[in-house]
Amino acid sequence: xxxxxxxxxxxxxxxxxxxxxxxxxxxxxxxxxxxxxxxxxxxxxxxxxxxxxxxxxxxxxxxxx
Amino acid sequence: xxxxxxxxxxxxxxxxxxxxxxxxxxxxxxxxxxxxxxxxxxxxxxxxxxxxxxxxxxxxxxxxxxxxxxxxxxxxxxxxxxxxxxxxxxxxxxxxxxxxxxxxxxxxxxxxxxxxxxxxxxxxxxxxxxxxxxxxxxxxxxxxxxxxxxxxxxxxxxxxxxxxxxxxxxxxxxxxxxxxxxxxxxxxxxxxxxxxxxxxxxxxxxxxxxxxxxxxxxxxxxxxxxxxxxxxxxxxxxxxxxxxxxxxxxxxxxxxx
Numbered sequence: 399x400x401x402x403x404x405x406x407x408x409x410x411x412x413x414x415x416x417x418x419x420x421x422x423x424x425x426x427x428x429x430x431x432x433x434x435x436x437x438x439x440x441x442x443x444x445x446x447x448x449x450x451x452x453x454x455x456x457x458x459x460x461x462x463x
Numbered sequence: 464x465x466x467x468x469x470x471x472x473x474x475x476x477x478x479x480x481x482x483x484x485x486x487x488x489x490x491x492x493x494x495x496x497x498x499x500x501x502x503x504x505x506x507x508x509x510x511x512x513x514x515x516x517x518x519x520x521x522x523x524x525x526x527x528x529x530x531x532x533x534x535x536x537x538x539x540x541x542x543x544x545x546x547x548x549x550x551x552x553x554x555x556x557x558x559x560x561x562x563x564x565x566x567x568x569x570x571x572x573x574x575x576x577x578x579x580x581x582x583x584x585x586x587x588x589x590x591x592x593x594x595x596x597x598x599x600x601x602x603x604x605x606x607x608x609x610x611x612x613x614x615x616x617x618x619x620x621x622x623x624x625x626x627x628x629x630x631x632x633x634x635x636x637x638x639x640x641x642x643x644x645x646x647x648x649x650x651x652x653x654x655x656x657x658x659x660x661x662x663x664x665x666x667x668x669x670x671x672x673x674x675x676x677x678x679x680x681x682x683x684x685x686x687x688x689x690x691x692x693x694x695x696x697x698x699x700x701x702x703x704x705x706x707x708x709x710x711x712x713x714x715x716x717x718x719x720x
Binding site for chain 2: 404405422423424427428429430431432435436437439440455456457458459460461462463
């Protein structure tokens with residue numbers, strides 16, 4: 399299925415958020431996630447199932463004012 | 464000492480972490496300014512680059528408290544979601560709440576700001592709202608649960624100083640017990656000194672330090688200005704007058720009479 403990851407479409411077979419992050423190479427990194435504009439806590443990524451067209455944001459610390 | 468949500472903060476100079484020539488210069492500027500609180504943000508992370516990872520390790524080594532922001536958010540929902548994400552990744556309930564309403568001036572959408580503040584305060588966040596000097600908005604933010612306000616001096620990155628002196632003085636006078644931090648628009652140390660002289664509790668500076676020819680020297684200059692302003696406020700500045708008053712005593716002046 400196709401998932402929009404940080405603004406770019408990606409094809410995946412991962413059914414849930416946690417395996418998708420692994421598949422995308424985010425394993426072991428400090429990131430925080432939201433699906434369709436809703437925050438998904440790190441502890442909920444295993445149970446957060448994905449469906450075609452979901453919009454995923456993967457954010458990390460960055461410089462800011 | 465200044466207390467922000469029960470956290471004592473000695474330094475009245477807070478620093479943004481963006482737009483420095485290098486991380487090393489940012490670190491040196493933070494040290495030169497005696498800074499205890501820096502602002503940080505969240506951005507999309509690329510799995511390959513892991514830039515956020517490196518930045519976060521660097522900030523932790525600085526040994527400062529972080530104040531994450533919701534910069535770039537244009538709606539209540541975006542700001543609230545970003546606050547949740549920031550709390551998880553930075554491990555702090557502190558959030559500099561920005562809901563931008565207008566792109567040319569980056570003026571806060573104060574209606575959305577109040578709504579987002581209400582939601583986040585109810586959820587236990589320590590909200591630092593980036594607002595205007597509007598008294599009614601300030602009142603609403605306090606009613607929403609905010610215990611610190613961050614009025615703008617001027618539009619973000621404009622370096623214009625305290626644009627609406629009368630409005631800011633009025634805000635200070637109306638809320639004498641609320642910590643007020645001037646956020647945005649200050650360009651030179653004299654602006655910061657003026658803010659503290661007027662009774663504002665602290666200033667948050669980013670562009671004026673980061674984009675100076677020598678950011679480290681400028682951070683030191685801002686730190687001294689803030690100290691001078693704070694001391695001047697404590698010392699009780701004189702009231703301006705419209706007419707001259709001789710400072711040298713006139714009694715016994717030669718050649719008179």
